[in-house]
Amino acid sequence: SFELTQPPSVSVSPGQTASITCSGDNMGDKFVCWYQQKPGQSPVLVIFRDTKRPSGIPERFYGSNSGNTATLTISGAQAMDEADYFCQAWAGDTVVFGGGTKLTVL
Amino acid sequence: EVQLLESGGGLVQPGGSLRLPCSASGFTFKSYVMTWVRQAPGRGLEWVSSISKSGDSTYYADSVRGRFTISRDNSKNTLYLVMDSLRPEDTAVYYCAKGVDGSWYPGSSDFGLLSDWGQGTLVSVSS
Numbered sequence: 001s002f003e004l005t006q007p008p009s010v011s012v013s014p015g016q017t018a019s020i021t022c023s024g025d026n027m028g029d030k031f032v033c034w035y036q037q038k039p040g041q042s043p044v045l046v047i048f049r050d051t052k053r054p055s056g057i058p059e060r061f062y063g064s065n066s067g068n069t070a071t072l073t074i075s076g077a078q079a080m081d082e083a084d085y086f087c088q089a090w091a092g093d094t095v096v097f098g099g100g101t102k103l104t105v106l
Numbered sequence: 107e108v109q110l111l112e113s114g115g116g117l118v119q120p121g122g123s124l125r126l127p128c129s130a131s132g133f134t135f136k137s138y139v140m141t142w143v144r145q146a147p148g149r150g151l152e153w154v155s156s157i158s159k160s161g162d163s164t165y166y167a168d169s170v171r172g173r174f175t176i177s178r179d180n181s182k183n184t185l186y187l188v189m190d191s192l193r194p195e196d197t198a199v200y201y202c203a204k205g206v207d208g209s210w211y212p213g214s215s216d217f218g219l220l221s222d223w224g225q226g227t228l229v230s231v232s233s
Contacts, residue, residue, distance in 0.1 A: 001168075031215045031216070031217075033218060033219055033220070035151070035220070037151075042201060042223040042224065042225055042226060043143075043151065043201070043220075043223055044223070045219070045220060045221055045222075048216070048219050048221075049215055049216070049219075054221065084150075086150060086151050088151075088153075088218050088220075089218065090212060090213060090217040090218050092212060093165050093212040094153065094165060094166075094167060094168070094212075095141075095153035095156070095165075095217065095218035096153065097143075097150060097151040097152065097153060098150070099150050100150040100151070
């Protein structure tokens with residue numbers, strides 16, 4: 001079955017760039033979404049169609065997808081960006097989420 | 107403002123059933139794909155099921171196919187998830203989420219896109 005693999009955790013210093021990867025077979029052939037979830041809150045869509053930001057999502061959030069890896073990049077990370085991030089893609093007639101990455105900003 | 111309000115969660119014994127409604131407001135409900143996603147305590151997100159705008163197309167995760175049924179009542183702006191033969195591993199917060207209003211089918215660019223989420227309702231399956 002199709003699986004999406006994310007690193008369990010990523011750390012970044014405030015103001016630096018954080019990159020969160022999401023690996024799966026032929027990822028470049030699929031459209032990827034990314035969701036941010038802060039503790040005790042519902043997920044929020046931050047990237048769709050690999051690279052697009054919904055209205056209200058800061059420009060520091062950037063997505064890319066090529067080959068077998070999609071990447072969420074946060075430029076100039078802020079304390080408010082500390083959260084769990086989940087990638088998502090379709091597989092057949094189902095939807096698959098990655099296991100999630102805890103981003104720590106310290 | 108989009109609002110999605112799930113209800114119906116609670117404690118149920120293994121083998122039991124539960125129905126989760128999700129009341130929608132702030133958008134034209136009948137024009138959007140809708141989805142259920144769950145999250146077990148301390149775990150990641152798991153897609154459960156999606157339904158087309160008219161309700162004539164439904165899709166399920168393998169883990170729930172044959173036990174769960176998604177449906178919608180566009181006249182009441184309400185999405186439903188009927189869960190039968192519940193198992194302890196079904197214990198999770200269940201989220202209702204709004205999809206897209208455009209072209210939607212397996213493999214389409216926005217098949218999994220979830221633009222807005224409810225606050226979730228907790229389902230606990232235990233004896």
